[in-house]
Amino acid sequence: MKKSIIGLLLILSMLAVACGNSLEGQEVIYFGAPATDGPDGQAIQATFRDFTEETGIIVTYVGSENFESELLAQIEAGNPPNIALWPQPGTVRAQARAGNIIPLEDVGVDLDEYRSNFSSYLVGLGEVDGVPYGGAQAVNLKSIVWYQPAEFEKRGYAVPETWDEMIALADQIVAEGMTPFCFGMYSNGATGWLATDWMEDIMLRTGNGVDSYDAWVNHEIPFNDPIVKTAATYLSQIMHTDGYVVGGTDAIVSTFFGNAQDPMFERDSNGNPGCFMHRQASFIPGFWPEEAKAGLGTETTFFAFPQMDVVSDTVLGAGDMWAVLVNDEATQAVVDFMLSEDYWTGVAENWSGSSSTRITAHTGFDTSKYWSPVVAQQAEFLKAALQANVFRFDGSDNMPTEVGSGSFWVEMTELATQGPGYIDTALDNIEKSWP
Amino acid sequence: MSVLSDNNKLLATGLRIIAFALFPLLWFLFQAILFREISKAIPRSLLIFLAIAVGSTFIFLLYIGMNKIISYAPKQYQEGLYGAMFVGPAIFLLGLFLFYPAIRTIYLSFRDKYGDFSVGFENYIWAFSNDLMKITIRNQFIWLLGVVSLVILIGLIVAYISDKLQKGEAFFKSVIFMPMAISGVGSSAIFKFIYEYRPPPLTQIGFLNGLRVTGGQDIDGNDCKNNVIENGNKIGYTGEGCTEPIGWLQQRDLTKFKAFENVSEVDTLQSFFSNLPLNTILLMIIMVWMYTGFAMIVFSAAIKAIPSEITEAGRIDGASEARIFLSVVMPYIKSTIVVVATYITVTVLKAYDIVFVTTRGDFETNLLAVKMMDEFSKFLHFGRASTVAILIFISVIPIIVLNALRNREDTKI
Incomplete structure (x- = not known):
């Protein structure tokens, strides 16, 4: 009895193989x-x-x-x-x-x-x-900043088109007793990638734009090149200016990137949101709280990363x-x-x-x-x-893993905690680790 | 006569070697070839069925066949051969799946990224000169010292006290033992919630931060609370003067705490404490929480085995409770303590899940086992991954040797 079942199975399977000429199955x-x-x-x-x-x-x-x-x-x-x-x-x-x-x-x-x-x-x-x-x-898409149009309109803020406008807006928000940016880069085993994204976006818009970006990613210019240093200084302006970031500088590395935007959806006793701008990739709505997800596109939407020294339509992704x-x-x-x-x-x-x-x-x-x-x-x-042809791929993903998912992440995390004085050390350390 | 017996010995050894290796080898090769060939022609579900059927029958047939062969051997060798028959496959498989990989790991630790070229001791130099590796090794030492001593200390105290309980001993012990029943990943997830941080003004869902932001008043005299709704008003903690929440697992020192805010380098003791890696200690607590119950159960059994005559004799001689514990109980359960220490040491060296779930090695909390996997799967550097594996292996050796020596001592007695 058992033998016949096995035999039957064998025959059936052979038939299946024999009939496999069409791609069916x-x-x-x-x-x-x-x-x-x-x-x-x-x-x-x-x-x-x-x-x-x-x-x-x-x-x-x-x-x-x-x-x-x-x-x-x-x-x-x-x-x-x-x-x-x-x-x-x-x-x-x-x-x-x-x-x-x-x-x-x-x-x-x-x-x-x-x-x-x-x-x-x-x-x-x-x-x-x-x-x-x-x-x-x-x-x-990474070159975007999430914001809530209604909150901007209520206070008469205009969507910033340049970096200087964004800084001016941030200063105004701070002066009015609120916090401009949500910024959280804690990510299990990958802490720091958010800062590398910022760096890339800034690199695309400073120095020689796309050209110096490509040279930087392919290590044709050293990591501690003045162009990269300028970019890091811009980033440090956001991370380390007093009052710019939710919870202060210390909170940047402690905040899980998936929770980082939540203060934007929260209102304090005066009806003010916890933050106004959040630079994060297009996939982040997947991490939003359920109520916020419903407002995707209406309550919360995005503007393009502001223009900087080199004016172009470059997009990071x-x-x-x-x-x-x-x-x-x-x-x-x-x-x-x-x-x-x-x-x-x-x-x-x-x-x-x-x-x-x-x-x-x-x-x-x-x-x-x-x-x-x-x-x-x-x-x-x-x-x-x-x-x-102005789309550029995430540079850290194209660098050797020792840098792109190693020292670049680690040193950016250090930079966030140590403050602007650490920029030179951070860039030197990354340069040294390039294989 | 002696020549004959020598010949017989030779024959016996020869037969044993065959039994040791040849049969399992044939068995293994036959199946490997068989399944490699038929896996191309047969659908997967049938293949699984066949593998189970053929695999188990074959082992059965193998033993029956070997049994038959041995039964033809001269009577006086049969017993030895039967032993070899059962041990043989085990030794063969152990060699294949344990010794061979171990040797290959040692070999790979002297090779480059993909194992293509020899690099000498470069990987080992890296292991002791790279900043992140140095921190990893430092952490491993802190863990070994901290976890092993804390687990033994707390386990011992709890076992001794619970032994003295008049009633409820079983309940008390099972509560302490409970964490042992939770998986490492589960416990880590629990503690991750305890240490959780949310950016203000969000409600703190972490236990420690919830406590931290509740209480006190801001400069305007308003209460600080964890976004509690009272009379329709939400009371938050963002006012100036309230305690701010902190990311516990991101603190690499204690400078966030008032007592250590302005510590000068001159005050060595204070600066030593302010440099304690808080996050590593917080992660160690998870492991201590998990293994204290285990230590307690073992110690408790050992303490119960102490004959009451000895402790009573001590009491009659007027020894205090502390004196009895130190001079009577401790020497009696010394070997048990060594066993627990060995077990915990090996567990700490293998510790992986806690760090993997909580920080995954960021913020200077890495451990060797996690670092090994990082080098393997994140940086795809097989040479370095093997080197870290060898480091773990080497650090276990002294414990194994110590244990072996102790075992020999025990048998001498």
């Missing part, structure tokens, strides 16, 4: 860092809903907090996922050099079309020696990049789909219901499809920057 594993049941993970899984119905290819998204080490283990064991989604393009290049991933051309991607759809700058982030390995996907590790027909079909215009519809129309605020890097995508007007506005912003 083939499994493709898609492995990334956003948690499987988190808003982004759910949104990613949902993008494949219609695709699976049409082609029968089962795409399973798996997310893990220890993505990088688990992926390495899988590669070493010879059992990699079909497609992996890296949070940093720098790692994609490192893996490409290590020979672990397959060039997009070998997967059947039309490179010219890919470049024109996603901008040559983004494609270039996943290139090694001119060969594209990484597939651009979602990006987020970050995003992830996928690459193919197993080349088979089903994977090729999935890759084809992921680079198509329709791919992002699932996230944009919020099929999963998880309200992911991810924005596609595909410049041909119809931005009116986004479920929230704020996301649509951000997407417009990004699209324009990508088309004008």
Whole structure:
């Protein structure tokens, strides 16, 4: 009896393998860092809903907090996922050099079309020696400052367009007995990244703008260059001027970045909010309190990071990049789909219901499809920057990990606590740690 | 006769070596090859089913087969061979999954980032010269000293006192023991809420900050409260003169406290205290909280085993309670204390979850185990990660040696 059951199973499985000529029922594993049941993970899984119905290819998204080490283990064991989604393009290049991933051309991607759809700058982030390995996907917008228009109007504040205007506004708010900025950069094991984002935004707008930014990220100018020092001084102006930051300088490193904006939604006995401006990326509404989330786009919205010494429309952002590790027909079909215009519809129309605020890097995508007007506005912003080639990727993600997720974070945290006198030491230390 | 017995000995050793290694090796290789081949052709669910079925039957068959073979061997060797049959696979697997990785880790600690090139002692030089590593090693020492002594001290006191309780001893002990039943991650999460910080003017949800901001008055004479609603008015703590909340886990010294605000370098004792790493101490408390119950239970059992004649004799001779504790109880449970100390020391060296959940090593709170994982998974530097692993390994050796020596002493007696 037992034997016959096993025999039956064997025959059935052989049949399944034999019938596998069509892609029906083939499994493709898609492995990334956003948690499987988190808003982004759910949104990613949902993008494949219609695709699976049409082609029968089962795409399973798996997310893990220890993505990088688990992926390495899988590669070493010879059992990699079909497609992996890296949070940093720098790692994609490192893996490409290590020979672990397959060039997009070998997967059947039309490179010219890919470049024109996603901008040559983004494609270039996943290139090694001119060969594209990484597939651009979602990006987020970092050059924005969140604020509440109603609170601004009530007090007659204008949205600052330049850094000087922002400082003047901040001084006015301080003089009126309130606090201008929300600023919190505590993040378990990654404390400091918020300050590196500020640095990048300032670097893009000072010195020689995009040129000196690129030189800085690629270490063509030293980390303790006067241009970088000027940028750090600007940042220190925000962090260390008395009364600028909620809770004072000491609170910057103690405040979890996901709670940092909460004082903005809080009112004291005079009806004043705890802070007025909060510079943070487009994904931050996911961390807002539930009541505040409802006011996204109406009560709370954003203005562009103010202009500084170099006037331009430069936009800072970050995003992830996928690459193919197993080349088979089903994977090729999935890759084809992921680079198509329709791919992002699932996230944009919020099929999963998880309200992911991810924005596609595909410049041909119809931005009116986004479920929230704020996301649509951000997407417009990004699209324009990508088309004008003034979009720049988070610099710390493109630096070597020893710096980008090591000394840069650590020294910025030190700078926040130690005050402006520490700028030189901080930059020297980072320069020294560059491998 | 002697030649024959020598030959027999040789034969026995040969058979044992075969039993030790050959059968498990065959068993392992056969399955490895079998599953590597069929995993390409068979769907995953069936594969799992097959793995369980084949794996367990094979072990069964292996032992039956070996049993059969041994039964053909001369009678006088059979007993020894049976032992080898059972120990063999275990030794083989231990070698494969413990000794081999250990040796490879030592090898990797002398290699570069991806293990491609030899770098000599560079990783070890880094381990003792890098600022963050130095702080990590310092923290590990503070933890070893602090946690081990506190756990033993508090455990001993609690065990001794609870032993004297007239009633409710079981209840009292189970309350103290309870944290032991909570996982490390769970306890850390609990304490994270105790130390939680929210930027003002938000309500402080952390226990310590809640206490800190409540009470006192600001310069206008208004009460300071943690956003409590009274008569429809919210009473906050943002007024000037109220105590400000602090991020407990971000404090690397005590300078935030009034007593240590203006400590001069000259006053060495005061400046020593003001430089105490507050956050590391707060994290240590979590571990002390978790393991005191364990120490208490073990000590309690040891104390109960002391014959009452001895303590009574002491009392009759007029010794005070403290004297009895120090001169009678302590010597009697000395070996128990050593056992607990060993256990806690090894646990502290492996401590990972507490730091991982609370600060993940930021603000100079890192420990070796977390640093090892950081180097491995964050910076992908296998050489340095292996070096830190070796450091942990080396620091356990003295304890193992001490324990072995003590064990030998015990058996001598």
